Amino acid sequence: MATLDSRIPEGPLADKWTNHKNNIRLVNPANKRKIDVIIVGTGLAGGSAAATLAELGYNVKAFCYQDSPRRAHSIAAQGGINAAKNYQGDGDSIYRLFYDTIKGGDYRSREANVYRLAEVSGNIIDQCVAQGVPFARDYGGLLDNRSFGGVLVSRTFYAKGQTGQQLLLGAYSAMNRQIAKGKITMYNRHEMLDVVLVDGKARGIIARNLITGEIERHSAHAVVIATGGYGNVFFLSTNAMGSNATAAWKIHKRGAYFANPCYTQIHPTCIPVHGDQQSKLTLMSESLRNDGRIWVPKKIEDAQAVREGKLKPTDIAEEDRDYYLERRYPSFGNLVPRDVASRAAKERCDAGYGVVNNSTNEGVFLDFSSAIERYGKEQAHIKGVHNPSKEKIVELGEEVIASKYGNLFDMYRQITDDNPYKTPMKIYPAVHYTMGGIWVDYNLMTTVPGLYSIGEANFSDHGANRLGASALMQGLADGYFVLPYTIGDYLADDIRTGPIPTDTPEFEQAEKNVTDSIDKLINNNGKHSVDYFHKQLGHIMWNKVGMARNAQGLNEAIHEIAELREQFWKEVRVPGTAGEFNQELEKAGRVADFLELGELFARDALERNESCGGHYREEYQTEEGEARRDDEHYTYVAAWEYTGKPSEAVLHKEDLKFENVELKTRSYK
Amino acid sequence: MNLTLKIWRQKNADAKGAMETYQVENISPDSSFLEMLDILNDQLINEGKEPVAFDHDCREGICGMCSLQINGEPHGPGRGITTCQLHMRKFSDGDTIFIEPFRAKAFPVIKDLVVDRTSFDRIQHAGGYISVNTSGNTQDANGIPVEKHKADKAFDAATCIGCGACVAACKNASAMLFTSAKVSQFALLPQGRIEATERVLNMVKQMDLEGFGNCTNTGACEIECPKGISLENIARMNREYLKASLK
Numbered sequence: 001m002a003t004l005d006s007r008i009p010e011g012p013l014a015d016k017w018t019n020h021k022n023n024i025r026l027v028n029p030a031n032k033r034k035i036d037v038i039i040v041g042t043g044l045a046g047g048s049a050a051a052t053l054a055e056l057g058y059n060v061k062a063f064c065y066q067d068s069p070r071r072a073h074s075i076a077a078q079g080g081i082n083a084a085k086n087y088q089g090d091g092d093s094i095y096r097l098f099y100d101t102i103k104g105g106d107y108r109s110r111e112a113n114v115y116r117l118a119e120v121s122g123n124i125i126d127q128c129v130a131q132g133v134p135f136a137r138d139y140g141g142l143l144d145n146r147s148f149g150g151v152l153v154s155r156t157f158y159a160k161g162q163t164g165q166q167l168l169l170g171a172y173s174a175m176n177r178q179i180a181k182g183k184i185t186m187y188n189r190h191e192m193l194d195v196v197l198v199d200g201k202a203r204g205i206i207a208r209n210l211i212t213g214e215i216e217r218h219s220a221h222a223v224v225i226a227t228g229g230y231g232n233v234f235f236l237s238t239n240a241m242g243s244n245a246t247a248a249w250k251i252h253k254r255g256a257y258f259a260n261p262c263y264t265q266i267h268p269t270c271i272p273v274h275g276d277q278q279s280k281l282t283l284m285s286e287s288l289r290n291d292g293r294i295w296v297p298k299k300i301e302d303a304q305a306v307r308e309g310k311l312k313p314t315d316i317a318e319e320d321r322d323y324y325l326e327r328r329y330p331s332f333g334n335l336v337p338r339d340v341a342s343r344a345a346k347e348r349c350d351a352g353y354g355v356v357n358n359s360t361n362e363g364v365f366l367d368f369s370s371a372i373e374r375y376g377k378e379q380a381h382i383k384g385v386h387n388p389s390k391e392k393i394v395e396l397g398e399e400v401i402a403s404k405y406g407n408l409f410d411m412y413r414q415i416t417d418d419n420p421y422k423t424p425m426k427i428y429p430a431v432h433y434t435m436g437g438i439w440v441d442y443n444l445m446t447t448v449p450g451l452y453s454i455g456e457a458n459f460s461d462h463g464a465n466r467l468g469a470s471a472l473m474q475g476l477a478d479g480y481f482v483l484p485y486t487i488g489d490y491l492a493d494d495i496r497t498g499p500i501p502t503d504t505p506e507f508e509q510a511e512k513n514v515t516d517s518i519d520k521l522i523n524n525n526g527k528h529s530v531d532y533f534h535k536q537l538g539h540i541m542w543n544k545v546g547m548a549r550n551a552q553g554l555n556e557a558i559h560e561i562a563e564l565r566e567q568f569w570k571e572v573r574v575p576g577t578a579g580e581f582n583q584e585l586e587k588a589g590r591v592a593d594f595l596e597l598g599e600l601f602a603r604d605a606l607e608r609n610e611s612c613g614g615h616y617r618e619e620y621q622t623e624e625g626e627a628r629r630d631d632e633h634y635t636y637v638a639a640w641e642y643t644g645k646p647s648e649a650v651l652h653k654e655d656l657k658f659e660n661v662e663l664k665t666r667s668y669k
Numbered sequence: 670m671n672l673t674l675k676i677w678r679q680k681n682a683d684a685k686g687a688m689e690t691y692q693v694e695n696i697s698p699d700s701s702f703l704e705m706l707d708i709l710n711d712q713l714i715n716e717g718k719e720p721v722a723f724d725h726d727c728r729e730g731i732c733g734m735c736s737l738q739i740n741g742e743p744h745g746p747g748r749g750i751t752t753c754q755l756h757m758r759k760f761s762d763g764d765t766i767f768i769e770p771f772r773a774k775a776f777p778v779i780k781d782l783v784v785d786r787t788s789f790d791r792i793q794h795a796g797g798y799i800s801v802n803t804s805g806n807t808q809d810a811n812g813i814p815v816e817k818h819k820a821d822k823a824f825d826a827a828t829c830i831g832c833g834a835c836v837a838a839c840k841n842a843s844a845m846l847f848t849s850a851k852v853s854q855f856a857l858l859p860q861g862r863i864e865a866t867e868r869v870l871n872m873v874k875q876m877d878l879e880g881f882g883n884c885t886n887t888g889a890c891e892i893e894c895p896k897g898i899s900l901e902n903i904a905r906m907n908r909e910y911l912k913a914s915l916k
Contacts, residue, residue: 127804135820282728
């Protein structure tokens with residue numbers, strides 16, 4: 001069985017990546033033509049890796065479940081991408097980006113990986129601009145930057161509120177060039193259902209053609225998993241409906257360790273749940289917290305009156321409002337990091353001050369009236385309007401807000417039918433991103449030789465909490481600038497291997513496992529739809545493994561998930577047949593995997609007897625209700641090995657060594 | 670809300686399809702259109718029937734996966750939104766709603782409301798890129814300043830989500846708006862000018878090969894486009910095409 005060797009290169013932090021690149025083995029161009037690589041997932045990480053490996057000369061086979069690689073969920077990222085370019089001359093540097101990321105992650109990530117991420121961040125921007133990505137520019141024609149939470153510099157590059165879209169379309173265009181050359185073979189509407197190991201090495205996958213239902217064998221010399229995070233284990237999240245953990249979970253069951261599954265990011269500003277018919281949640285960008293003030297009524301009877309529709313928030317006097325972030329965290333105020341803001345909202349709602357009329361009353365106000373007034377006065381001054389009326393100030397102020405956040409305000413109005421210019425937005429935290437994922441070494445290889453994991457699918461760079469605008473950075477760093485180098489070190493042994501045959505017992509066995517599992521689902525003929533189970537799983541996860549966790553709840557969750565899983569296999573109903581386009585069958589397979597992953601997730605949360613970043617254990621808090629880390633006992637990565645049942649997974653620890661930064665308690669007071 | 674739905678059902682690409690009628694009850698006006706279809710599907714599964722197949726993914730109007738011709742309009746009533754952003758409060762209790770797939774020769778039906786839009790991908794393969802390798806030593810991002818006005822226009826063109834509403838809206842099933850958006854994005858940027866000639870010729874050629882129709886400037890595509898991609902892009906592509914043809 002594999003051991004945990006993180007393979008971090010020797011030498012000073014700033015030289016590790018350069019030295020490593022100088023020392024790892026290369027594959028010459030003629031030999032690259034003899035080597036096949038499979039990439040599953042075509043978001044920022046998978047798309048950029050597919051394009052780059054094909055440019056280098058490898059034969060790439062890329063897979064996505066959508067009808068085109070352009071639709072991967074990276075496309076929905078709004079705010080921006082960080083890079084240590086220091087174009088603003090505000091003192092940014094590779095070290096600062098590294099430091100902010102380590103601190104933001106609450107000292108639970110690997111120094112060497114994070115430093116490398118910061119080191120290549122500038123290259124990403126160069127590459128994207130060369131590809132024709134239309135980043136925002138200033139009037140001098142140079143690139144513009146904005147600022148994000150948890151940092152003191154402006155290093156975020158953006159393309160309005162659609163940065164993820166523009167970066168993904170850049171990677172997609174680079175892929176298209178290689179598809180046209182025949183260096184990438186693209187398999188749209190295909191889903192990977194298992195990985196095939198030959199002599200302990202990853203040598204291929206079993207995939208289902210989602211149009212015809214055919215089960216296909218695909219071989220390669222290495223397999224890369226770039227299938228994103230597992231936030232949909234909560235049923236309701238900001239992930240796309242199809243986002244799933246199946247590829248990651250299948251490789252876990254074949255020997256890849258799963259690291260820190262309990263590290264989940266709950267984003268503070270999402271549109272609250274409207275009712276039982278809801279299918280997904282929508283994010284409102286973090287940038288809104290620059291100008292919006294978060295509050296709930298001070299009086300509990302006011303909160304109730306708001307919920308019952310008897311009192312309008314605009315009628316609540318200033319002194320009767322509790323701007324709880326400003327009250328609790330005077331120095332950071334509304335711009336505390338995501339984990340802190342989310343917990344504070346939960347605390348108020350649990351205490352009965354929630355303002356949304358749904359089954360849980362969960363929601364708080366995000367109010368722009370102060371900003372509208374402030375900008376309005378400023379504009380009146382600029383435009384030389386003397387003694388402006390209140391209406392004039394509001395009109396001018398709203399124009400400024402519209403120019404900054406117009407598309408988000410429109411989106412909010414579309415979904416809620418409320419006008420956020422006139423009445424505060426209602427928001428509540430929602431599951432957004434998973435920092436945990438497949439364990440990888442410095443080369444991004446999993447514990448299975450020849451099996452790699454990149455982007456959100458791996459655990460590597462964000463520790464226990466991710467900073468805004470860093471997900472896009474990591475996806476593209478892994479795909480454009482890290483994996484294409486590190487994979488050569490492994491493939492150098494395969495230059496004489498030749499094509500991997502698929503008519504071997506290993507492929508046969510893996511295919512049989514897949515068809516057996518599909519047949520079981522199709523022939524089950526139970527009484528409940530897949531969603532029935534997914535919703536229940538989400539309910540358990542949100543209530544007991546969500547923003548705040550405790551040992552009792554986690555033990556209950558582990559038990560309840562195992563029971564639900566048993567019920568699922570007895571009672572799920574999947575209509576149609578296996579040999580056709582069948583969306584219910586696709587969902588069933590994904591939910592079956594979530595029902596296992598959820599249990600490991602809860603187990604990991606139970607094992608970690610501390611609070612750090614997005615993982616908050618109620619037993620481990622300070623007197624003021626802040627997270628209390630336990631560096632002495634928990635400065636490690638929890639990497640889980642599958643042994644047949646999620647509850648019996650074996651824990652392996654990778655100790656985290658901090659040689660360049662000092663571990664401190666995060667404080668935003 | 671209680672509604673009558675008339676939905677196109679088609680077993681597979683080769684089967685003959687037909688409209689079928691369904692009833693849904695107690696739909697919240699706050700539900701999205703696709704959540705309403707989720708409820709219908711749950712109902713069908715519980716009745717032992719086949720659910721309706723439809724494409725969707727991000728459900729926030731950006732991935733371009735959802736489609737649907739609703740009451741004769743791509744992405745239904747409302748401007749500047751995709752089907753997944755359409756909410757039931759746009760309809761009234763007792764309404765009858767017609768739901769069909771996007772119709773075009775180049776978008777064959779896969780099943781029910783799901784169509785094959787890979788023709789769009791093939792147009793992009795023909796030239797929707799700038800030929801630059803990933804090296805880590807391309808020019809510094811600020812090496813070539815780009816006029817803000819042009820950068821903004823390039824961005825506007827680049828926001829196309831590739832959903833196909835333009836084709837579904839067009840009486841000729843033309844893909845001019847889609848193709849011109851990519852041609853324009855690159856034509857407006859200095860990085861894209863170098864290959865502008867081949868790009869426009871190759872992409873237009875592929876567009877024709879896929880069986881999309883011609884543009885007759887009715888402008889229906891621009892009206893139905895959920896991202897407000899402007900007809901100006903078609904004009905720009907025509908200029909680019911003419912210039913390239915004369916070279």
